[in-house]
Amino acid sequence: MYIPSYYEFCCKVKTVAGHGTLERIPGLLEAMGARNPMIITDKGVSQAGLATIVINAIEDKISIGSVEDDVPPDSDLKVVNHIASIYKKKACDSIIAVGGGSVLDTAKGVNIVVSEDADDLMQFTGAGALKRELKPLIAVPTTAGTGSEVTLVAVIADHDNNRKMLFTSYFLLPDAAIIDPRMTLTLPVHIAAPTAMDAMTHAIEAYICLSKNPLSDAHALEAIEMISNNIMAVMEAPDDGDARLALGTAATLAGIAFSNSMVGMIHTLGHSVGSVCHVPHGTCMSILLPYGLEYNMHKVGDRIAELLFPLAGAKVYATTPRQERAQKCVQYTRDMNQKLYEATNGIHARNLKEITDRDQNPMVPQSKLPEIARTALGDGSIFYNPEALEYDDCLMVLTAAWQGEKLDQSKVRKG
Amino acid sequence: MENSSFEYLCRTKTGFGKNALDHLPSDLSAMDAKKPFVITSKAVAQSGVTAHLIDAFKESGIILGIWDNALNDNLVDTLRDLTDLYNNKGFDAIIALGGGVVADLSKILNIIVSKGPHALKECKGTDNIDAPLKPLVYIPSGICTGRETSRYACVAEYAYDSQFLMPDIAVIDPRMFSKAPWEDMVNEALRSFTNCLESYAKEDNPLIRSYAYTALGVIMEALPNIMESDLPNNNQSQDQEHLPLLAKASVINGYLISNCDTLVCRPLGKMISEKCSAPEGVCMAIILPYVLEFLCKDRETGRILLPLAGIERYCAIPDTQRFGKVLFIIREIINDFFRISNGRVPRTLEEAGLKQEDLAGIVESMSKRTDIESKALALILDNAMSGRSMTSS
Numbered sequence: 001m002y003i004p005s006y007y008e009f010c011c012k013v014k015t016v017a018g019h020g021t022l023e024r025i026p027g028l029l030e031a032m033g034a035r036n037p038m039i040i041t042d043k044g045v046s047q048a049g050l051a052t053i054v055i056n057a058i059e060d061k062i063s064i065g066s067v068e069d070d071v072p073p074d075s076d077l078k079v080v081n082h083i084a085s086i087y088k089k090k091a092c093d094s095i096i097a098v099g100g101g102s103v104l105d106t107a108k109g110v111n112i113v114v115s116e117d118a119d120d121l122m123q124f125t126g127a128g129a130l131k132r133e134l135k136p137l138i139a140v141p142t143t144a145g146t147g148s149e150v151t152l153v154a155v156i157a158d159h160d161n162n163r164k165m166l167f168t169s170y171f172l173l174p175d176a177a178i179i180d181p182r183m184t185l186t187l188p189v190h191i192a193a194p195t196a197m198d199a200m201t202h203a204i205e206a207y208i209c210l211s212k213n214p215l216s217d218a219h220a221l222e223a224i225e226m227i228s229n230n231i232m233a234v235m236e237a238p239d240d241g242d243a244r245l246a247l248g249t250a251a252t253l254a255g256i257a258f259s260n261s262m263v264g265m266i267h268t269l270g271h272s273v274g275s276v277c278h279v280p281h282g283t284c285m286s287i288l289l290p291y292g293l294e295y296n297m298h299k300v301g302d303r304i305a306e307l308l309f310p311l312a313g314a315k316v317y318a319t320t321p322r323q324e325r326a327q328k329c330v331q332y333t334r335d336m337n338q339k340l341y342e343a344t345n346g347i348h349a350r351n352l353k354e355i356t357d358r359d360q361n362p363m364v365p366q367s368k369l370p371e372i373a374r375t376a377l378g379d380g381s382i383f384y385n386p387e388a389l390e391y392d393d394c395l396m397v398l399t400a401a402w403q404g405e406k407l408d409q410s411k412v413r414k415g
Numbered sequence: 416m417e418n419s420s421f422e423y424l425c426r427t428k429t430g431f432g433k434n435a436l437d438h439l440p441s442d443l444s445a446m447d448a449k450k451p452f453v454i455t456s457k458a459v460a461q462s463g464v465t466a467h468l469i470d471a472f473k474e475s476g477i478i479l480g481i482w483d484n485a486l487n488d489n490l491v492d493t494l495r496d497l498t499d500l501y502n503n504k505g506f507d508a509i510i511a512l513g514g515g516v517v518a519d520l521s522k523i524l525n526i527i528v529s530k531g532p533h534a535l536k537e538c539k540g541t542d543n544i545d546a547p548l549k550p551l552v553y554i555p556s557g558i559c560t561g562r563e564t565s566r567y568a569c570v571a572e573y574a575y576d577s578q579f580l581m582p583d584i585a586v587i588d589p590r591m592f593s594k595a596p597w598e599d600m601v602n603e604a605l606r607s608f609t610n611c612l613e614s615y616a617k618e619d620n621p622l623i624r625s626y627a628y629t630a631l632g633v634i635m636e637a638l639p640n641i642m643e644s645d646l647p648n649n650n651q652s653q654d655q656e657h658l659p660l661l662a663k664a665s666v667i668n669g670y671l672i673s674n675c676d677t678l679v680c681r682p683l684g685k686m687i688s689e690k691c692s693a694p695e696g697v698c699m700a701i702i703l704p705y706v707l708e709f710l711c712k713d714r715e716t717g718r719i720l721l722p723l724a725g726i727e728r729y730c731a732i733p734d735t736q737r738f739g740k741v742l743f744i745i746r747e748i749i750n751d752f753f754r755i756s757n758g759r760v761p762r763t764l765e766e767a768g769l770k771q772e773d774l775a776g777i778v779e780s781m782s783k784r785t786d787i788e789s790k791a792l793a794l795i796l797d798n799a800m801s802g803r804s805m806t807s808s
Binding site: 011015019214318 | 421423424425426428429430432433445545546578621622625626628725726729730731734
């Protein structure tokens with residue numbers, strides 16, 4: 001077991017996972033002295049009927065102060081301040097956030113404004129601006145991937161000034177995360193596949209990158225095994241509630257793992273493909289996962305080898321010669337992408353050149369790879385990667401991932 | 416997994432390792448604490464470790480007040496005095512430095528100073544605190560039981576159970592530990608070991624498994640060192656290497672006992688210990704294999720070998736042999752302690768001094784706390800008396 005000389009671990013979020021757990025929300029709020037929650041969600045979640053499922057599950061036991069579904073796909077400062085003003089007008093005393101990353105970010109932003117009794121979120125930028133507990137916040141994730149329900153970060157865009165603001169504080173952690181499979185049961189398989197691989201990447205990078213620690217490792221191992229054991233079950237039977245629950249729970253575990261250990265180059269490059277070419281995050285993660293493992297193999301091959309156990313099971317691990325385990329682990333992630341490609345009738349892309357938009361136009365032209373590589377150098381996660389990356393290294397990895405060819409490990413510069 | 420659901424909560428941020436204390440001033444600042452009240456005992460203060468705490472805050476601008484008179488008696492009077500001190504001196508956070516008594520006093524003081532003097536009575540019982548209290552830090556300095564970081568606190572007739580009693584921060588810094596008797600270390604190790612392994616086996620909860628896996632890894636690493644250190648003959652630790660590791664496991668044990676309220680070995684071990692000469696942790700470990708055999712009789716259970724054996728050894732052992740290996744490892748640990756302590760650490764309840772005539776009373780008390788039938792409890796105890804395996808009966 002790798003034990004750093006000093007490490008910290010914190011996840012103050014009460015995790016409540018299982019069938020029928022939405023019904024627990026009124027009790028959880030009551031225990032925190034809250035009686036009039038505001039539901040924050042977005043139009044997509046509302047239209048999919050998920051907000052209604054939440055409302056039906058709780059309205060007998062608690063009055064709902066307001067339902068706000070105006071959250072844009074990219075969280076927005078004005079929306080945060082506007083929703084906060086409604087919260088105050090309707091005398092709400094807590095928040096239930098139903099949605100993905102943007103909804104969670106917005107809810108965290110609103111919670112800052114209403115808890116501090118302010119009018120504008122801008123008063124609370126910068127580290128250490130928050131000094132006390134905020135109002136009760138319950139997160140109900142509707143995708144099984146991002147892990148936002150257990151992270152202490154909120155990213156809010158200030159579109160007027162064309163910038164993104166980052167808020168980081170333990171006080172931003174939700175009080176509870178509710179993992180109920182009813183929230184993901186209708187998620188189409190071609191979205192479930194990359195979001196699950198997003199969670200898988202969180203867990204794998206948490207386990208192999210520089211800031212790992214024994215507690216993040218333990219969460220990561222559980223998450224990887226749960227995803228590996230259940231992802232194909234969801235592909236084959238999308239209404240399999242148990243498998244959906246397992247993926248949702250695993251995403252939360254992976255979120256806990258990476259928020260206590262950071263992520264590395266798969267995120268570095270993935271963020272950049274996302275920001276330059278507007279590709280969904282999970283798709284970037286799925287494609288880049290094997291390449292991140294190959295690039296770091298000479299540095300952390302022993303850690304990668306251990307991952308064969310949660311990915312493939314005890315028997316495969318024990319019967320694979322020790323020196324072959326790490327490469328087999330990489331092959332296993334490639335095989336998963338291939339199976340997901342087949343299960344989604346080719347929608348789940350296996351390489352960057354296969355990614356298309358709704359009109360079947362390629363989203364990542366090869367000519368964009370240099371811009372993506374340059375963007376990657378400014379991403380904070382690059383510092384936590386076991387092996388250093390410079391521009392040429394990023395371009396080499398991106399080129400291989402674009403073609404869908406294995407990385408030539410002899411060309412990786414060994415620092 | 417149909418109809419299954421689970422919950423898990425650990426409110427504490429934990430810092431482990433070298434110079435961990437140095438992070439405390441900024442962590443307290445982030446909670447707006449400017450004047451923490453340190454509560455400790457004379458013994459801890461005299462060991463000199465408070466100097467490290469004072470050092471860590473030297474250039475932080477945060478002023479510490481230190482009270483070092485925690486004793487085991489007159490705790491209710493002590494609480495009244497501490498409340499006056501806290502309020503009159505304008506403290507705004509609490510740092511508990513030491514073991515169980517210090518932690519209990521600090522938690523209950525926190526209820527009073529956060530909610531008012533009436534809260535001493537009003538917040539008694541389970542879940543009667545509905546909001547976070549003032550910032551509370553726990554720093555172990557020797558033997559711990561795990562209760563320090565749990566949701567429980569008790570002084571005299573005042574007993575509390577609330578998530579808000581878990582400390583905001585726990586800091587395990589090797590500099591803060593002084594010596595401890597070898598047999599106390601063994602007891603601490605076996606207590607954490609038993610709670611963690613039982614939680615891992617019993618709860619279908621991946622968060623509980625993650626914490627238990629980590630703590631068991633720490634204990635399995637510490638055990639051979641404790642055994643080989645030739646300490647039983649001196650009965651006094653000659654170095655401080657093992658205590659921080661054990662404290663790490665105990666702190667996690669506190670998180671686990673806050674989340675698993677149906678553990679069997681913990682209450683049963685306590686009842687046995689009250690009737691014999693062996694300490695609680697040792698009694699818990701003696702009954703652990705029997706309790707596991709009972710709990711796991713109808714379930715797939717090989718998985719619990721993983722935290723004890725590690726990935727490599729676990730994968731090498733066929734599924735059908737894993738549970739047997741678990742029982743073997745537990746018994747080997749107990750038997751080794753028996754051998755190297757020249758018999759002072761018992762292997763069976765009989766060796767622990769428990770009398771046959773006490774068994775019925777223990778079964779009766781325990782059957783009120785668990786849904787395990789009296790007959791099964793009697794069988795567990797009967798076998799553990801002599802060290803006979805359950806399968807043979």
